[in-house]
Amino acid sequence: MRGKRRSKIILEILGVLLALIWLSPFYLMIVNAFKTKNGIFTDILGLPEEWTVDNFKQAFIDLDFLSSFTNSVIVSVGSVALIILFSSMAGYALARNKTKLSGIIFMVFVAAMLIPFQSVMIPLISIFGEVNMLNIQGLIFMYLGFGASLSIFLYHGAMASIPVSLDEAATIDGANKWQVFWKIVFPMLKPISVTVMILNLIWIWNDYLLPSLVLSADTATLPLKMFFFFGQYTKQWHLALAGLTIAIIPVIIVYFFAQKHIIEGVTEGAVK
Template sequence: MKQRPVKNLGWILLGSLLAMLFLAPFYIVFINSFKTPKGIFMNAMGLPSRPYFTFNNYVEAFIELDFVRSFLNSLFITVFSTAIIVVFTSMAAWMLVRTKTKWSTFLFFLFAAAMLIPFQSVMLPLVNIMGKLGLLNPVGLVFMYLGFGSSLSVMLYHGFIKNIPAELEEAAIIDGCNRLQVFWYIIFPLLKPITVTVWILNTMWIWNDFLLPQLVINKPGWHTIPLKMFYFFGQYSKKWNLALAGLVIAMVPIIIFYFIAQKHIVKGVTQGSIK
């Protein structure tokens, strides 16, 4: 009994050490974003002192980053991509669960196997095909995200739908519902916990993605926040005060979203396992 508090204290200390390790880069970026270039080179680890403290870094970085347009581009691509992924993969998973054939089993394992294919092995043929179709634009990018996000989403929905009794659907069909009505009015509302999880996971992935937008989007007016931040950081790499302020501005939206959504991720996973 006496050893338990000591053991708990050890875990607390270990957790605190790991937290400090993970938070150290954020601390360095944040404090230096308020300093002048001279203040950064004089003391990169210390808090900004009055002679070298400034808010102008954020004002200038916000303007040069064209943050409003980049934010709206990221928002458009993320919202539409995630919405299409949720609708199509929930339907696909439902049909795979309810259709007991060899083909449904084959398709399920095909979705599972697709998770193992690295993006780098298909990115050049994909860009070549989409270029011939004239879809190297945000609309084409949305459909690409549907393809890459389907595997994990179908797997998550598939495991959740298996625990929904088929008798609910049979009763709805007896009452006069067609297959589409059964899905939208009976099944889809029951998928709310796992839908929230799928929405959040895909939102964080698509919002932070850099490689696919870099290959697809070739006009400055279409740049997402990660893509704009890449060019911005390259342009201002010698002006660390502006570059670090730009990094903080770029990180703020997804950090706020994560803190709001983290409880829904846990809730969706736990409800899906208990249901």
């Protein structure tokens, strides 16, 4: 009993230490966002000697926050909605049709997760530039392609927990394939859909590289606008940290509302 109790205490201590390490970047970001420019370089780790909210006001103006926030919302929500729509249907089709072709197609999607973006970056931009799709619509379409592989993998695994007998019963009652999926199967995929939403939303919301290659200054998202604070000769860390603090708030709010479904969804998606 003493050995088990000692092990439990050690694990709890390790858990607390890991939590502190994980939270330390957030602490540094939030605390330094309230400091003056000189205050950051005087003491990075300590609390501000003089708390100020001027950084947030200036960052809000410099980021053209309402415009860039709207662009980020359009790109993120549009991309995530299309990823959930098409990936759920693809996962359902591949899971229910057990043929050699469906198995090959599924393995192609799984293998696609191993392809780094940098290896297809130049040809992708060249192709989309030729068809005049270097805009928000083109960016959303690209995110659909890059986010589909993992999402299909998760949906395909989650389908194992939904018995085929439900499909057969609905078909006997006169439902077609479309009705079976949207009225019977898709509502049961809510946990995995929330997981897919969160995983893709965090990635797309924070992405800098792909939007920097596709979007113009007029349609820039928040990560692109954040680069405004880092010039060739000056780096305005106090404004950048304030801008980052503002930018992550929407994702944190969405995460806290959806967190109860995330672990359940990942567990279902891992079932093979």
